[in-house]
Amino acid sequence: MAYCENEFNQQLERKWLHRAFASMFILSLVLIVVLYCIFLPDLDEHIFLNGVLTDAINFLIVVAIFVIVQKANLSTTAYVHLSLGLTLWTAGLTFDLLDEILTQPLFIGIYVEDILRTAGMLLTCYGLKLxxxxxxxxxxxxxxxxxxxxxxxxxxRRFFYQHMQQVQTQRFTLIIIDIDFFKSINDEFGHDVGDKVLTELAALYSKAFSQECVFARLGGEEFAVFVPGDDQQFAIELSQQLLAIARTIELKKQRKVTVSIGVSFKTANESLTEVVKRADQALYKAKNSGRDQYNLA
Incomplete structure (x- = not known):
């Protein structure tokens, strides 16, 4: 509920900003034109020979960018800087365009045009950076x-198998971990407890692995670990540690979490599919042998 209310407030704020900048953009152009009308300028007889076409194209390009910014989904800070910068830039271009058509005071041509255009460019560049x-x-x-x-x-799962494919020419150890009787945990204690078991087990296991290892959730109650190298003794010790860590998670009624583990070792000429298949077979053997244990392929 709080999220929806916050989202609604952000949408209202964005609509207010859009209206404010659109109004300021239009008013600035109108004021510039009114300013020229007050000075009652004279038309130049050769307006298309003194750069008016180029200035008109530049003006239309910046206006088009302003319109695009108004429709873009930007952060508030970037939107404000881009809108304000483009407004100032357009105002400078408007003075520049009218200067080619009408007579204007000298101070506008010397100061106002360049100041507005430069300030607008700087703000726009900063908005682009944001x-x-x-x-x-x-x-x-x-x-x-x-x-x-x-x-x-x-x-x-996606990241894990992408990593496995990148290192499939190397020797490594694959460990697959499956939570025992996870369906009964969900049925007996509820899915919220099941989710808590998954998150707690993942957090505890993450601390047990070195940075060279890759630990992932393959889906459901199944996890996997990539361990560089094929040291069998290290794999046994690690598997025993993982079994002990799982038992530290207690459910209601004094029931503890247990896992079954299957381990396979990648040989030089073996495919990734074969390594995964052997680890799965080892996992099934661990489950069929009573669970809460590991099995080496």
């Missing part, structure tokens, strides 16, 4: 979301 920073942050966020499991906040 926009690029926003785009970079959005790209990083989306990239992280695509490779991160939404519940446990560890790597997801």
């Amino acid at each position: 926009t690029m920073a926003d785009l970079k942050r959005t790209q990083q966020r989306l990239s992280k979301e695509l490779t991160t499991d939404y519940l446990t906040k560890i790597a997801n």
Whole structure:
């Protein structure tokens, strides 16, 4: 409810900003034209020979950019800087355009045009810088979301198998972990408890692995670990540690969480599919042998 209210307030604020800048943009152009009418200027007989066409094109380009900015989904800070910058820039171009058609006071041509145009360019450039920073942050966020499991906040299946494909020419150890009787946990205690088990187990396991390892949730109650190298003794010790860590999570009625683990080792000429298949087979053997244990392929 609070999120919806905040979103609604942001939309109202954005609409107010759009109306304010659109009004300011139009009023600034109207005021400039009125200013010239007050001075009662004389038309130049050869207006298309002194740069008016070029100035008109520049004016229309900046106006078009202003319209695009009004329709773009930008952060408030970037939107304000771009809109204000383009408004000042357009005002300077308007003076410049009218200067080619009508007679204007000397101080406008010397000071006002250049000050407005330069200030508008600077603000617009800074607004573009803010926009690029926003785009970079959005790209990083989306990239992280695509490779991160939404519940446990560890790597997801996509990221894990992409990493495995990149290192499939190397020797490594694959460990697959499956929570025992997870369906009964959901049925007996509720899905909220099941989700809590997943997140707590993922958090505890993440602390047990070195930075060279890749830990991911493959889906449901199944996790996987990529360990560089094929040291069998290290894999045994790590598997025993993972079994012990799972038992530290207690459910209601004094029931503890247990896991089953399957381990396979990548040989030099073995395909990735074969490594995964052997780890799955080892996992099934661990489950069929009573669970709460590991099995080496």
